[in-house]
Amino acid sequence: MAVRYQHIADDLRRRITSGAWIPGERLPAESALAALHKVSTPTLRNALDVLAGEGLLEKRHGVGNFVRHPFQRITYTNDRRAPDRRPLDDAELQVNVSASPREARGDLMSLLQVVAGTPLTEYVYLSHLGDAPYSLARVYVPRHVAYFSMPDQGRSPWGDDIEDRLAAAGVRTVATVERVTARRPTSEEADTLRLNARTAVLAVERTSTDAKGRVLAAALLVLPGDRAEAVFTTQAFDAEQEGVR
Amino acid sequence: MAVRYQHIADDLRRRITSGAWIPGERLPAESALAALHKVSTPTLRNALDVLAGEGLLEKRHGVGNFVRHPFQRITYTNDRRAPDRRPLDDAELQVNVSASPREARGDLMSLLQVVAGTPLTEYVYLSHLGDAPYSLARVYVPRHVAYFSMPDQGRSPWGDDIEDRLAAAGVRTVATVERVTARRPTSEEADTLRLNARTAVLAVERTSTDAKGRVLAAALLVLPGDRAEAVFTTQAFDAEQEGVR
């Protein structure tokens, strides 16, 4: 026996991928589906959570469960020259930014390699694609590196405008390290991204350093796991190519 | 009110981070903790799932819930020269490899950019750190690119030995693309990695291409989200450095 919700998830997935339920369509109520599969509602909801985590389903509290349209996919990439770095039409993607002063503490100290109490500026980027929240990013820049009262509005959702402004100010990034983890969202993140607390998020911790290894900026990105991916392109190192020759 | 399990998770987390419960220690039974917090067992288990997803807790069926030792962390990186590319002492990390013939179908076709039925070799890497499963990787190499009856044993858990053998055979990788997503494990993955089906995994889809853009090999990595991270280091492009000068 065991894991009935997995079998139910398989059955429901088949109905979606086979086209029996088409994108945008509302599924029967959870109570009806539970009765149909002869299970209790918690068990059926467990099956729905699986599909929601796969991005096949969109749950709307008080409204219903809907088959997701397969297009909208969030792609974060390390390639600044890539055409999809700014992922979609600016008309559709709305980016809101706010700036506020902070002092380094806890994780930010090790992330930025500064001592406690160091003055920072925190930039919070929250982007929306239509009605749906899209990404959440927090960018931190030490005051002794630079200060911008307010970044450009409506640009990259990942804080690329900060990088551009740093470059314009003569502060050159020579290396970027991106640390990626998979985890459940904090309750705040789930709230702002309107996510189910059970669906995973892709968390990216990005630090930019100059030629001396000094940290210029750090960013914490949170992307919904059910519709996001991060793509990293690496060119072969010269040393490797020549080492074999 | 709402979300009691989050408050319970916060309370339990405090006990761990404050040192009231030390690494390796077994927590009271779930029924006891449920009675202590005056909630039902499913609610308490929900709180424990949160902590397990954060890597603070290790659940052992039939035995108990244990505070995790904070050291063992899995780091996957794109930097082949990094010292932690082979993450730990080979003595501790055991890597098992098996090879078997396959034919391209479904996702593998687009991943390897070959037509249906193309002969491939599948190499399955399963690594253990002590008793605990560590990583699962499946590497695919088209037969028309190369064929190795069996990769080296006890080497990298990510299939780096395949890359090395390709290089030795004169097949040069010039670019690597790694696509990272956060999702729940399939039931097979949860089984082999001995994971809770609710904890997220970090999935890495890696393709290596040569100078002509031909796909040389593709790999599917699955890492437990509660103790894994992927680190990507990007050097600034020459074009960017020179463009500003």
Add this chain to the structure above:
DNA sequence: GAGTGGTCTAGACCACGAG
């Protein structure tokens, strides 16, 4: 066999969204 975690039941009650 005793004790543990894993899954499931059959509801109850609350929060949300639309008319």
Add this chain to the structure above:
DNA sequence: TCGTGGTCTAGACCACTCA
């Protein structure tokens, strides 16, 4: 107000581990 999904209860029963 009504129907929907979200959370929780107070158990039951099964699977696993170890003495």
